[in-house]
Every structure is written in C-alpha cells, then in structure tokens.
Amino acid sequence: MNDVVQHASAVLTIDLAGIGRNYRLLAGKVGPTVTCAGVVKADAYGLGADRVAPALYQAGCRSFFVAHLDEALDLRRQLPRDVTIYVLNGLPLGGEGDCAAVGIVPVLNSLDQAQAWSQQARESGRKLAAVVQVDSGMSRLGMTAREVTQFVEAPLPGIDVTLVMSHLACADEAAHPANEYQQNTFAALAQRFPGGRKSLANSSGIFIGGGFHHDLVRPGAALYGINPLPGQVNPMLPVLRLTAQVVQVRDVEAGAHVGYGWTLETVRPTRLATLAIGYADGLQRAFGTNGAVYFRGKRLPVAGRVSMDSLIVDCSELPEGALARGSQVEIIGGHQTIDDLASAAGTIGYEMLTSLGRRYERIYAEEIDTRWRGRAGMTAL
Ligand SMILES: *Cc1c(COP(=O)(O)O)cnc(C)c1O
DSSP: OOOOOOSSSEEEEEHHHHHHHHHHHHHHHHHHSEEEEEEEEEEEHTOHHHHHHHHHHHHTEEEEEEHHHHHHHHHHHHTTTTTTTETTTTOTOHHHHHHHHHHOEEOOOOOOHHHHHHHHHHHHHOEEEEEEEOOOOOOOSSHHHHHHHHHHHOOOEEEEEEEEEEOOSTTTTTTTTHHHHHHHHHHHHTTTTTEEEEEOOOOHHHOOOOOGGGEOOOOOOGGGGSSSSSSSSSOOOOOOEEEEEEEEEEOOOOEEESSSSOOEEEEEEEEEEEEEGGGGGTTOOHHHHHHHEETEEEEEEEOOOOSSSSSEEETTSSSTTTSTTTTTEESSSSOOHHHHHHHHHTTOHHHHHHOOSSSSEEEESSSSSGGOOOOOOOOOO
C-alpha cells in the first residue's frame, strides 16, 4: 500500500485485534460444525489485505474469499499454505494456469468457466478443486437451473466440486421474502450435488437464522465493524478510527461566503476550521449536506461543499483556541461510526469503507485499545 506517507494530515487506525475478535464472534455464532471464512476482497474492503488476512489467520480463519484472481495470487504469498483461497468472480480468461499452479480454488459461475477449468485439469494432469455457484435469485453470478442440470448430467472430467454456493440479495432485511425464496431455490439446486458442502450466508445472512448457515459462511463487512443488522444495535466491534488535521482556523463575519459555489452564507459571526481531508480521501461531496466531525465530543457540522483535499467545518461551538493548526478532529471514532458517516453521505458503510483514501497514514493497532472504542461496544450475540 502507501509505504511512505511521511507527513500525512489524516490518520486511519485499524484495530487488527478487533477484526480478530469480530471473526471469533461470528465463528462462535455459527458454531464449531460450520466453517467461518473471511472475505478479504477489494484489499480487505480497503483496509489492507496484507495486514488484515494474517490477523484473521491468527484468529483461526483458514478459508478466504477474494473477488479477483490477482487478489488471490497476492494473498497466497502472504498466508501460510494451510489456507484455502477462493476467487468469487471465478476464472479470468487465460488465468487458469496461474490459478491451478498455486492451488487457488475458483468459483465456477458458468458452464464456460467450468469447461475452462476442466481443460486446465487435463493439462495439469490432475483433478482440480472448484466451487460451483448457483443463481438462487439475484441474477448476478452463478449457474442457472438449466446450466446446473447440464453440468450434473454431463459431468466435465477433472473437476472436484468441494462446495456449492449462492449469494443473498436482501440479507440485511431479515423479513424480506427474497430470503426464503433464495433459501428454497438454493436448497433445490444444491441437492443436485449430493455430498457437496454448501454456503449461502454473507455477514447479514448469518443473523437471519441458523437455517442459513449451511456448512460455510462468508462474512466480510461485519469483520470490519459494519453493522450486519441495519437499524438495530450493532453486534460487532468498531475497528476504525479516522482523524484529520486542522490546517487553518478563521473567524468570519455574518454574510461571509463559504466554499465552492457559495452554497453557504453565514448568518452570524462564525468560526471556521479547514481540515486536510476531502473527497479525494473518500469523504464524498454528498457528505457536505448533512455531515459533521467531532472534537472533544462536540459535533462540528460541515460548512459548504467538500473540496478535493479539504473540508470546512463550523467550530463556533468550541471555546476560542480549542482548535488550532495541527489539531486532530474525529471523522470516525467513538462519536461517529463508519455506518453513521456513510448515512450522512447518503451511502452505505461498504461503499464508504472501500472509498477511504490512500493518502492517510495507516496505523495497524495489534492491541485492543478500548479508549476510542466508545459507544457500540460489544454486545452478546
Ligand atoms: C462480498 C461478498 C460476500 C461478503 O459479503 P458481506 O456482506 O460483506 O459480508 C460474501 N459472498 C459473496 C459472493 C460476496 O460477493
């Protein structure tokens, strides 16, 4: 990642021990007979797979899912050999040889991908493990019922199907009828692979109920503290802190214009602080409308539009001199979770997390520091 960030003005602290504890919470919830995998695609949702995956390994995780073969090849180098690495998007064209050479297990989403893997098995001179994904009602990836029939009635040589999986479209709404529909469709399709292990649930799917756990669960977001139960108390530990530095503080009169487009005109004398973080660092422009940052527990609303590299906040509520050049204010922490930040920007924690910038200094905390964990502490699952 960013190897040398010498003078960063924003600091992202990632609590690896907290990620490990979240893993164990989920593994405990599904119980010892179900495998709890870890989803570390998109560079572990932007947090750095090279640090996050070994922390998950330490917590007991031995099955990892990524989206792309290249992510899997990187991960292979970073983890001990006793892990299984799965590629959700399956085989890229021409990637079969690299995939087989280092024992990465592709998810076969189509008959095309299955044929390519069978061909590779012939070239490699041995059977190759694979996951078959079936489409249980999301229409994104996976074999249709017709393709499943073709696949099982005319088995391709050389493929050892070790897992059958599908993916839930509405898992974060437990009562959504899609869940039962997909559960039934998945059961019917998976039955065509007798003896195969099965996997359906992502983070939120784990919380719908035990019937959704099958043999392996695939949480990603919940490991990183995103609430798998939107609208309810978050059962996961927050694992992030993001602070940004004050570059300049100024007092303006009533009638001053603030930021691009002059979208804000002050109605009273106002104290403003400009922070060294902007939309290039993942704080979307939409964050300007309802967003805020925190300092010593006080909410400081964003004033005007978010710029590329900076953000103006109204700090009139703070005593004079409380903020100065170099002060660090909280963007994510005890007063504002990643989910809060996302909802202020009109998006979801997933998008917020994967957008967080590359210019931050990143601190990987191995030890659990409860001082900044703040509210939303661990609750029993
Ligand atoms: C991303 C992904 C997951 C992880 O989902 P979360 O909601 O982050 O837990 C699991 N399975 C598949 C197929 C995915 O694409």
